[in-house]
Amino acid sequence: MLGTTVTHRRYVPYSHAHYAGNLVDGAYALGLFGDVATEVCIRTDGDEGLFAGYSSVRFVAPIRAGDVVEVTASVTRVGTRSREIEFSCAVVCRGNPERGPSAADVLDPPVVAVVATGTVVVPG
Numbered sequence: 796m797l798g799t800t801v802t803h804r805r806y807v808p809y810s811h812a813h814y815a816g817n818l819v820d821g822a823y824a825l826g827l828f829g830d831v832a833t834e835v836c837i838r839t840d841g842d843e844g845l846f847a848g849y850s851s852v853r854f855v856a857p858i859r860a861g862d863v864v865e866v867t868a869s870v871t872r873v874g875t876r877s878r879e880i881e882f883s884c885a886v887v888c889r890g891n892p893e894r895g896p897s898a899a900d901v902l903d904p905p906v907v908a909v910v911a912t913g914t915v916v917v918p919g
Contacts, residue, residue, distance in 0.1 A: 831866050863886070
């Protein structure tokens with residue numbers, strides 16, 4: 796169970812842009828963290844579990860509409876009913892309108908946008 800890691804990838808649609816420059820609000824990444832945490836709980840405990848809270852969240856780079864993000868969750872601590880999880884949301888592809896209206900690039904290395912630590916609880 797300790798070290799279990801789950802990764803999801805998702806295209807960020809333009810309908811989620813809220814700010815100038817097609818920026819997406821930080822809550823978008825937190826929603827994705829909830830999704831990947833659910834899969835972690837299913838894989839480790841056979842139950843969707845419940846998200847208890849975050850002990851830290853850092854927004855370190857923007858997420859924009861048109862990005863492809865990779866969200867990773869890794870179990871770092873296992874209690875009787877709780878699991879501490881480290882989260883990361885990295886931009887792996889980004890639109891490049893200077894090359895054309897639908898042009899995009901693979902980012903190598905990816906740009907880490909959000910990191911967090913959270914706790915989930917599962918039935919005992």
